[in-house]
Amino acid sequence: MEVQSLTKSFGKHVAVNDLSFSIEEGHCVALLGANGAGKTTTLEMLASLQKPTKGSVSFLGVEKKDFREDIGYLPQYPVFFSWMNAMEYLVLMGELSGMSKAKAMARADELLELLGIADAKKRKIGGFSGGMKQRLGIAQALIHEPKLLMLDEPVSALDPVGRREILELMKLLKETTTILFSTHILHDAEEVCDDVIMIHKGELAVSGSLSELRRKHQEDVIVIAADENLDAWAGSIESWDVVSKVISANDKVEIYVKSVAEARTQLLAEINEKQLPITSFTVGQTSLEGLFMEVVGR
Numbered sequence: 472m473e474v475q476s477l478t479k480s481f482g483k484h485v486a487v488n489d490l491s492f493s494i495e496e497g498h499c500v501a502l503l504g505a506n507g508a509g510k511t512t513t514l515e516m517l518a519s520l521q522k523p524t525k526g527s528v529s530f531l532g533v534e535k536k537d538f539r540e541d542i543g544y545l546p547q548y549p550v551f552f553s554w555m556n557a558m559e560y561l562v563l564m565g566e567l568s569g570m571s572k573a574k575a576m577a578r579a580d581e582l583l584e585l586l587g588i589a590d591a592k593k594r595k596i597g598g599f600s601g602g603m604k605q606r607l608g609i610a611q612a613l614i615h616e617p618k619l620l621m622l623d624e625p626v627s628a629l630d631p632v633g634r635r636e637i638l639e640l641m642k643l644l645k646e647t648t649t650i651l652f653s654t655h656i657l658h659d660a661e662e663v664c665d666d667v668i669m670i671h672k673g674e675l676a677v678s679g680s681l682s683e684l685r686r687k688h689q690e691d692v693i694v695i696a697a698d699e700n701l702d703a704w705a706g707s708i709e710s711w712d713v714v715s716k717v718i719s720a721n722d723k724v725e726i727y728v729k730s731v732a733e734a735r736t737q738l739l740a741e742i743n744e745k746q747l748p749i750t751s752f753t754v755g756q757t758s759l760e761g762l763f764m765e766v767v768g769r
Contacts, residue, residue, distance in 0.1 A: 543612030553597030602633030
């Protein structure tokens with residue numbers, strides 16, 4: 472999919488402004504942004520549910536206005552017919568997509584098995600858990616064998632168990648399906664996506680492969696916690712050559728370093744010499760969250 476200068480205005484309010492990006496076939500792409508950044512509006516335009524004010528979208532090299540036959544879409548708050556069972560619902564969705572009843576039934580059986588809810592296919596949807604409903608919603612989006620699966624905040628309303636189930640399912644689906652999903656949960660994006668599109672106030676802020684963004688923006692960091700205020704001590708190490716930045720908050724200090732090995736040696740020697748009452752000493756790397764917060768703060 473190739474998106475060029477996509478824009479959506481509601482009166483004087485510009486929800487999405489001149490957004491351009493591409494999605495490669497076979498990739499799992501995270502559309503990142505804070506609440507109100509324009510993620511849902513963008514997905515709805517791509518799903519032909521909203522008409523862009525301007526801009527173009529081409530799919531497999533073909534530009535057209537309606538992509539619904541090529542796309543499976545799950546909104547953030549899907550609505551189900553609670554009196555139906557899962558099989559009835561999927562067959563109806565298949566028939567509405569133009570499939571014969573026989574083909575829809577066969578495809579529904581296949582998807583219910585794939586998504587791990589085959590045992591519940593005769594149960595009323597009203598009795599499903601949040602995670603089961605989300606699985607059924609994904610099955611609905613896949614019923615007509617789309618080329619692109621789009622999911623709007625697929626785990627935001629789930630409990631930890633349901634969230635884990637859907638993330639594992641997305642890892643499975645991305646092996647055979649191109650996926651675009653929106654989220655404001657950075658850890659989820661890092662866990663499952665190949666590429667990142669980050670938007671802020673309706674405009675493109677950052678895009679690229681996850682590995683490329685990590686290489687450009689990830690930093691080594693040592694986090695130290697203690698039983699006393701470390702602000703004064705933190706200020707004394709800011710001038711060290713091996714230290715690039717220090718963020719101190721009372722009894723916790725984040726030290727961004729140029730060399731973990733060198734910094735670890737110097738810090739441990741300093742802690743021993745000053746007899747600081749350290750409770751933890753953790754070495755790690757920054758995540759997408761740092762880049763995200765930088766973008767949001769612009």
